Amino acid sequence: MTKHLYFDDPYLKEFSSIVAKVDSNRVVLEASAFYPAGGGQPCDTGVIIGQSEHRVLKVSKSEDGEDIVHEIEGSLDVGEKVEGRIDWDRRYKLMRMHTAAHVLSAVIHKKTGAMITGNQLGVEQSRIDFSLEDFDRAKIYEHCDEANRLIAEGREVKSYFTDSTSVPTLLAKGLPDVDRIRIVEIDGIDAQADGGTHVKSTEEIGRIEITKVENKGKHNRRVYYTLMQV
Ligand SMILES: [Zn+2]
Numbered sequence: 001m002t003k004h005l006y007f008d009d010p011y012l013k014e015f016s017s018i019v020a021k022v023d024s025n026r027v028v029l030e031a032s033a034f035y036p037a038g039g040g041q042p043c044d045t046g047v048i049i050g051q052s053e054h055r056v057l058k059v060s061k062s063e064d065g066e067d068i069v070h071e072i073e074g075s076l077d078v079g080e081k082v083e084g085r086i087d088w089d090r091r092y093k094l095m096r097m098h099t100a101a102h103v104l105s106a107v108i109h110k111k112t113g114a115m116i117t118g119n120q121l122g123v124e125q126s127r128i129d130f131s132l133e134d135f136d137r138a139k140i141y142e143h144c145d146e147a148n149r150l151i152a153e154g155r156e157v158k159s160y161f162t163d164s165t166s167v168p169t170l171l172a173k174g175l176p177d178v179d180r181i182r183i184v185e186i187d188g189i190d191a192q193a194d195g196g197t198h199v200k201s202t203e204e205i206g207r208i209e210i211t212k213v214e215n216k217g218k219h220n221r222r223v224y225y226t227l228m229q230v
Pocket residue numbers: 098099102184194195196197198
């Protein structure tokens with residue numbers, strides 16, 4: 001099983017490891033800081049450096065969910081010592097976007113009871129779909145103002161694993177079946193079962209700006225947002 005370095009330190013940009021498995025240009029390392037796509041968060045990009053430098057094109061979880069699989073340009077050999085470097089600007093924007101999604105969703109859930117029916121994080125723009133009975137655009141902008149007020153307070157974000165089987169989620173479809181659940185908690189705002197990467201304080205998010213609100217039916221009130229530096 002790949003050691004998932006981003007669980008302990010989402011700010012880790014470079015790391016050393018050893019090639020554990022190779023299948024053509026698909027490479028598994030003993031440890032990796034590369035985030036595989038999942039939970040609406042796109043995968044990281046970057047390079048893996050062995051004898052030469054290999055661009056990382058795509059990162060995904062293995063079918064059994066145990067390994068992080070890097071699809072690279074070229075190939076590597078099992079046992080080779082490597083350095084990994086993730087494209088930090090891209091990852092950090094996604095961490096800010098991801099944490100923003102938590103705060104905005106928590107506020108909308110608290111005010112309306114809405115659940116999340118879909119989401120897609122992006123570097124420039126992200127979207128969240130809500131199952132929301134009453135569709136009131138003005139109210140959604142008000143909820144965003146409330147989210148920004150909380151974000152500016154610099155609330156602490158922490159993560160930990162739990163063996164508990166009863167875990168919180170705002171996902172309408174519930175959670176996949178996994179052995180150990182990782183909880184991401186934003187002080188006084190939100191606690192969610194979650195495998196993604198987040199900033200350590202909400203003030204790093206900046207300010208959420210809603211760019212578009214679309215009504216795609218009761219179960220898909222779609223909110224697009226971007227982030228401003230403050
Ligand atoms: Zn998250």
